[in-house]
Amino acid sequence: xxxxxxxxxxxxxxxxxxxxxxxxxxxxxxxxxxxxxxxxxxxxxxxxxxxxxxxxxxxxxxxxxxxxxxxxxxxxxxxxxxxxxxxxxxxxxxxxxxxxxxxxxxxxxxxxxxxxxxxxxxxxxxxxxxxxxxxxxxxxxxxxxxxxxxxxxxxxxxxxxxxxxxxxxxxxxxxxxxxxxxxxxxxxxxxxxxxxxxxxxxxxxxxxxxxxxxxxxxxxxxxxxxxxxxxxxxxxxxxxxxxxxxxxxxxxxxxxxxxxxxxxxxxxxxxxxxxxxxxxxxxxxxxxxxxxxxxxxxxxxxxxxxxxxxxxxxxxxxxxxxxxxxxxxxxxxxxxxxxxxxxxxxxxxxxxxxxxxxxxxxxxxxxxxxxxxxxxxxxxxxxxxxxxxxxxxxxxxxxxxxxxxxxxxxxxxxxxxxxxxxxxxxxxxxxxxxxxxxxxxxxxxxxxxxxxxxxxxxxxxxxxxxxxxxxxxxxxxxxxxxxxxxxxxxxxxxxxxxxxxxxxxxxxxxxxxxxxxxxxxxxxxxxx
Numbered sequence: 429x430x431x432x433x434x435x436x437x438x439x440x441x442x443x444x445x446x447x448x449x450x451x452x453x454x455x456x457x458x459x460x461x462x463x464x465x466x467x468x469x470x471x472x473x474x475x476x477x478x479x480x481x482x483x484x485x486x487x488x489x490x491x492x493x494x495x496x497x498x499x500x501x502x503x504x505x506x507x508x509x510x511x512x513x514x515x516x517x518x519x520x521x522x523x524x525x526x527x528x529x530x531x532x533x534x535x536x537x538x539x540x541x542x543x544x545x546x547x548x549x550x551x552x553x554x555x556x557x558x559x560x561x562x563x564x565x566x567x568x569x570x571x572x573x574x575x576x577x578x579x580x581x582x583x584x585x586x587x588x589x590x591x592x593x594x595x596x597x598x599x600x601x602x603x604x605x606x607x608x609x610x611x612x613x614x615x616x617x618x619x620x621x622x623x624x625x626x627x628x629x630x631x632x633x634x635x636x637x638x639x640x641x642x643x644x645x646x647x648x649x650x651x652x653x654x655x656x657x658x659x660x661x662x663x664x665x666x667x668x669x670x671x672x673x674x675x676x677x678x679x680x681x682x683x684x685x686x687x688x689x690x691x692x693x694x695x696x697x698x699x700x701x702x703x704x705x706x707x708x709x710x711x712x713x714x715x716x717x718x719x720x721x722x723x724x725x726x727x728x729x730x731x732x733x734x735x736x737x738x739x740x741x742x743x744x745x746x747x748x749x750x751x752x753x754x755x756x757x758x759x760x761x762x763x764x765x766x767x768x769x770x771x772x773x774x775x776x777x778x779x780x781x782x783x784x785x786x787x788x789x790x791x792x793x794x795x796x797x798x799x800x801x802x803x804x805x806x807x808x809x810x811x812x813x814x815x816x817x818x819x820x821x822x823x824x825x826x827x828x829x830x831x832x833x834x835x836x837x838x839x840x841x842x843x844x845x846x847x848x849x850x851x852x853x854x855x856x857x858x859x860x861x862x863x864x865x866x867x868x869x870x871x872x873x874x875x876x877x878x879x880x881x882x883x884x885x886x887x888x889x890x891x892x893x894x895x896x897x898x899x900x901x902x903x904x905x906x907x908x909x910x911x912x913x914x915x916x917x918x919x920x921x922x923x924x925x926x927x928x929x930x931x932x933x934x935x936x937x938x939x940x941x942x943x944x945x946x947x948x949x950x951x952x953x954x955x956x
Contacts, residue, residue, distance in 0.1 A: 545598055545599035546596075546597070546598050546599075547596075547597045547598075548595070548596060548597075548956075549597075550593055551593045552592035552952070552954055552955075553587065553590070553591055553951060553952065553953040554589075554590040554592075554951065555588060555914075555951030555952065556949050556950050557586075557947055558947065558948050558949055559945065560946035561939060563939060564588070565947040566588070566934045566947075567586040567588060567934075567947065568586060568588070569582070569583040569587070569674040569675065571586065571934055571935075572872055572874065572926065573887055573926055573929035573930065574848035574872060574874040574876065574891075576884070577834070577836065577846045577848070578675070578794075578795075578796050578812075578834060579832075579834070580670075580674060580675035580832060580850060581673065581870045581872050581891060582852045582854070582870035582895065583672065583674040584672070584854065584866065584895045584914075584918075585895035585896075585897055585947065585949065585951075586893065586918060586920075586947075587674075587951065588619060588949070589618065589619045590618050590619075591615070591617040592617075593613055594613065594614050594615075595611060595613045595635070596612050596613075596614075597609055597610065597611040598610050604644035605642055605644050605647075606641075607640070607641050608638065608639070609638065609639045609641075610637075611635055611636075611637055611638075611639075611662070612636050613633070613635035613636075614631065614633055614634070615631075615632050615634045616629055616630060616631040616632065617630055618630070633661070634661075634663065635660070635662045635663065636662075637658055637659060637660025637661055637662040638658065638659060638660055639656055639657065640656065640657045640658075641656040641657075643655065651691055651692060654697075655687055655689050655690055655691075656687065656688040656689055657685075657686075658685060658686055658688070659684070659685035659686075660685070661682070661683040662683075663679065663680065663681035664679075664680035664681065664701070664727075665688060666699065666727060666736075667681075668782070670814065670816045670830050670832060670852075671908075672816070672828055672852050672854050672868070673832060673850065673852055676796055677782070677784045677814045678738065678766055678795070678796060678798065679796055679798065680701075680703065680725060680740070680798045681703070681798075682704050682723060683703060683704050683705075684702045684703035684704055685701065686699065686700055686701025686702065686703075686725070687700055695731050695732045696728070696729070696730050698727070698728050698729070699725070699726075699727040699729075700725065700727070701723075701724075701725045701727075702722065702723070702724050703722070703725070703799070704720055704721065704722050704723075705723070705799050706718045706719065706720060707720075707747055707802030708802065719744060719746050719749070719750060720746070721747065721791065721799050721802065722742070722743050722744070722799075723740055723742050723798055723799040724740065724742075725739070725740050725798075727739075733770060734769060735768070735769055736766070736767070736770065737765075737767055738765065738766040738767075738768070739765050740763065740765070740792060740798055740799070741763055742761060742763070742790070742791040742792055742799045743760070743761045743791075744759075744760050744791060744802065745760055747759065747760045747802055752802075752803040752804075752805075752840055753840065753881065754840050754841045754881050756805060756840070756841065756842075757805075758791075758803055759790040759791045759804050759805055759806040759808065761790055761791060762789055762790030762792035762808075763790065764786070764787070764788040764789075765786070765787050765788075766784055766787075767784070767785050768782065768783065768784040768785075769782065769783045769784075774818070774819035777820070778820055779817060779818045779819030780817050780819075782814070782815070782816055782817060783814070783815050784813070784814040785811075785812070785813055786810075786811070786812040786813075787809075787810070787811050787812075788808075788809070789808065789809050790804060790806050790807075790808060793808035793809055793810040793836060793839060794810070795810050795811075795812045795834070796812070803840055804840070805838055805839065805840065805842070807838040808836065808838050808839045808840075809836060809838065811834065811835050811836070812834040813832070813833045813834075814831070815829075815830065815831040816829065816832075817829065817830075818907050821855075824857055824858040825856070825858075826855070826906065827853070827855055828855075829852070829853050830850075830852045830853075831852075833848065833849035834846070835847045839881075840878070840881045841878070841879040841880065841881050842879075844877060844878050844879040845875075845876075846877070846878070847875045847876070848874040850870065850871070850872040851871045852870045853870075854907070855867040855868075856899075856907065861903065862900055862903070863899070863900055864901070864904065865896070865898055865899070866895075866896075866898075866899045866914070867894075867895065867896055868893070868895040868897070869893070869894055870892060870893040871890065871891070871892045872891045873889075873890045873891075874887070874889065874890075874891075874926075882930070882932075883931065884929055885930070887925050887926050888923075888925060889922060889925045889926045890923050891921075891923070891926065892920070892921060893919070893920045894919050895917070896917050897914045897915065897917075898914065898916075900912070900914075910953060910954045911952060911953065912952070912954070913950075913951075914951050915948075915949070916948065916949055916950075916951065917946065918947045918948075919945070919946055920944075920945045920947070921942065921943065921944045922942050923942060924941075924942040924943075926942065927942055
């Protein structure tokens with residue numbers, strides 16, 4: 429029986445221990461490094477076990493030879509002297525293994541070196557709109573006179589802009605389990621079709637905030653342990669919209685801070701925040717200063733989020749030092765409330781349906797974009813109703829109906845009155861696994877009496893739109909599968925009286941008057 433010389437074992441063990449370290453010079457991801465670390469640890473344990481087994485076998489063989497060969501007995505204890513050397517080599521392997529484990533732990537604590545925890549999300553649309561005389565098309569979801577007070581109409585085949593928003597986030601995990609996240613959102617929107625749009629660009633940072641969740645100090649507290657703390661510039665996490673109209677149901681945004689997901693009872697969670705906004709400038713000693721407004725928000729969710737009650741108190745103590753466009757003193761405070769029901773399913777069918785009733789007074793009478801309108805009077809009041817949802821209709825068909833209606837009065841001039849209602853219906857028919865026909869029908873009726881505010885005239889009439897849009901997409905997963913590549917044709921018409929609402933809006937301009945307007949185009953829309 430032949431055995432490897434005992435003095436070769438330390439060299440062999442050393443070379444095996446150094447090999448993984450040489451391979452580690454190539455940059456790897458955290459997952460690859462941790463996998464390699466586990467493999468090295470397992471290999472080191474295996475080598476140590478094998479070395480111990482070999483040492484035992486060698487010692488046993490030497491003992492046997494000593495007993496049978498007097499010459500070996502006379503040679504003294506030199507062979508056994510290699511055992512301490514072997515032990516030293518094994519200790520070196522263990523030290524190297526510990527160093528690798530320490531490296532892995534340090535990288536987990538400092539993930540700024542890593543790509544994990546980074547997310548990239550966004551939304552974008554870009555399209556070309558052409559009228560029936562090969563001129564530039566006109567439109568937009570707020571093209572009608574009612575759009576001046578939030579009356580949106582269907583957006584499909586009615587957009588001629590390029591808009592994009594990019595959300596970049598980075599998560600970090602503390603050793604105690606607390607997770608932090610920083611998010612920045614950059615947005616831009618232009619209507620020009622040119623490739624270089626620096627002069628028209630409205631590039632803007634929409635969000636820049638940080639948040640903490642899984643907070644170690646809150647563990648074990650049933651109210652706080654699921655809470656998220658945040659501060660910075662952002663739009664509210666629980667904002668929701670009617671996509672078909674490009675209209676938020678409610679939109680809360682600004683700079684401030686708050687807490688999400690306090691758990692006060694089973695199926696009941698609460699959000700609270702304080703956000704600030706600016707209304708412009710007012711004269712003050714030493715020059716001009718910003719007119720600040722503040723929105724204190726309570727957002728309550730019951731029955732695991734099916735019911736929502738939102739309340740907002742708005743204050744701007746210096747707003748009454750200004751004059752609105754009608755020369756009147758605007759409000760310095762207001763209240764706003766919303767009750768919403770988020771139905772899981774579409775009346776017993778697959779899909780969803782949402783209902784929201786909103787009311788506002790004073791600065792809260794802008795019931796959608798909370799706290800954004802500093803022109804409103806103390807007596808301003810608004811009531812808005814939103815209904816929308818989507819469901820499969822029949823084999824290969826989907827339907828998404830929506831209704832948005834509002835009545836408001838005493839907004840900017842005492843006695844003014846704005847009433848409008850929009851009905852919208854989007855249909856989709858799947859043709860192949862990547863192609864569908866999409867149809868959208870919109871009707872809006874309005875009765876507006878602005879009492880001369882911004883040289884606007886009283887009008888009463890209707891608007892309607894029909895769009896057909898052959899659409900390509902990666903899969904037939906539903907209305908919200910993106911990206912979509914569309915070509916479209918839209919026919920719009922409205923009551924002639926609406927052309928007289930304002931000299932500064934699109935209606936009544938050359939080539940864009942009542943009697944029927946055809947528009948054509950191509951558009952991309954995506955989100956991820």
